[in-house]
Amino acid sequence: MLILSGAVGLTRADDKPLDRAELDKRIVRIVYESALLGTEIFNRGGHGECARLYQGTLSAVVPMLDHRPKLQTDAQQRLERAKGLNKAADAAIEMRAALDEIQNTIAPPIKKEPALEPKDTKEPKNTQEPKDAKKVLWDRLGGESVVKAVVHDFALAALEDPKVNFTRGGKYKPSAAALEKSIVDMISDVSGGPFKYSGKSMKEAHKGMAITDAEFDALAVHLVASLKKFKVADPEIAELVKVVAGTREAIVEKAPAPTEKGAKP
Numbered sequence: 001m002l003i004l005s006g007a008v009g010l011t012r013a014d015d016k017p018l019d020r021a022e023l024d025k026r027i028v029r030i031v032y033e034s035a036l037l038g039t040e041i042f043n044r045g046g047h048g049e050c051a052r053l054y055q056g057t058l059s060a061v062v063p064m065l066d067h068r069p070k071l072q073t074d075a076q077q078r079l080e081r082a083k084g085l086n087k088a089a090d091a092a093i094e095m096r097a098a099l100d101e102i103q104n105t106i107a108p109p110i111k112k113e114p115a116l117e118p119k120d121t122k123e124p125k126n127t128q129e130p131k132d133a134k135k136v137l138w139d140r141l142g143g144e145s146v147v148k149a150v151v152h153d154f155a156l157a158a159l160e161d162p163k164v165n166f167t168r169g170g171k172y173k174p175s176a177a178a179l180e181k182s183i184v185d186m187i188s189d190v191s192g193g194p195f196k197y198s199g200k201s202m203k204e205a206h207k208g209m210a211i212t213d214a215e216f217d218a219l220a221v222h223l224v225a226s227l228k229k230f231k232v233a234d235p236e237i238a239e240l241v242k243v244v245a246g247t248r249e250a251i252v253e254k255a256p257a258p259t260e261k262g263a264k265p
Ligand code: HEM
Pocket: 164, 165, 166, 167, 168, 172, 173, 174, 179, 182, 183, 186, 199, 200, 205, 206, 209, 211, 215, 216, 219, 244, 247, 251
C-alpha cells in the first residue's frame, strides 16, 4: 500500500531502533494520511476501498503500538470487530474510530517541532505581550503540522456535532479532506502562513444555510478545544478566535422571525 511505504519499518537503515517519540511521530503521520485519504474515498462512495485502506493501515500500525498496550488492545479489538461487520461502510467507520483514537491519544510531538518555542508552564499565561510576538501568528500556532492536526481534529468534532449541524440535515456533503484543506489555507492566509486561500467568500460559501449564532458558537467551542488539545498557547488561541469571530456576520444568517397571523407582511 502506497501510503505505508517507507513508514512501516521499526528500524532505520543503520539498524538503530527507533526511539519512542520517533515511533509515535511516524504512527501519527501514517494514521493521519490514511484518515485523510480514507475520508475522501468514503465520501465519494468507495466504502469497500476505504475499509481496505483502514484495514491495511491498522494491520501495519497495531504491531507498532507495543509501547502503548492499552491503545494496541483497543485498536486490535476494533479491527477484529470490523472484520465481523457485513457492511463495508460500518467496517470503515469502526476502523476509523480506531485510527482517531490512536491519533488523539498520541499527541503529535509538538514540543519537538523546531518552529515552536519550548513552553514554560511556570510562566504566567495571557501576558500582555506574547514571548515570541515577533513571529507571525502561523508560526506561533505551530506552523503547518500543528495547524493541520488542529483542523483535522476540529473538523471531525464539528462534523459529528448536532449542535453545529454542519451538513444542514444532510443537505450538504462536503468532502472532509477538501474542507480541511480550505480551512488550513484560510488560516494560513490570515495568519502569515505559506498557503493562500482561493475558495469562495464566507458569505457566498454559507449562503442559504440559515446558520444561527448558537451553531456558530458551538463550532467555535470545538475550535478552541482542538487548539488547546494540541497545546497552542492562550494568546495565540485568542488571536485566531478573534479572526474567526470576524466572519460571524458573513456566515450567520438570522432566521427571519416567524410572521404572526394577521401581521403585516
Ligand atoms: C456553524 C457554522 C458553520 C457551518 C454549519 C458551516 C458549514 C459549511 C458547509 C456545509 C460547507 C460546504 C459547502 C459546500 O459544500 O458547498 C462549508 C464550507 C466552508 N466553510 Fe463553513 N460552516 C460554518 C462555519 C464556518 C467558519 C466559522 C469558517 C471559517 C472561518 C468556515 C469556513 C468554511 C470554508 C473555508 C469552506 C469552504 C469554502 C470553499 O472552499 O469554497 N465555515 N461550511
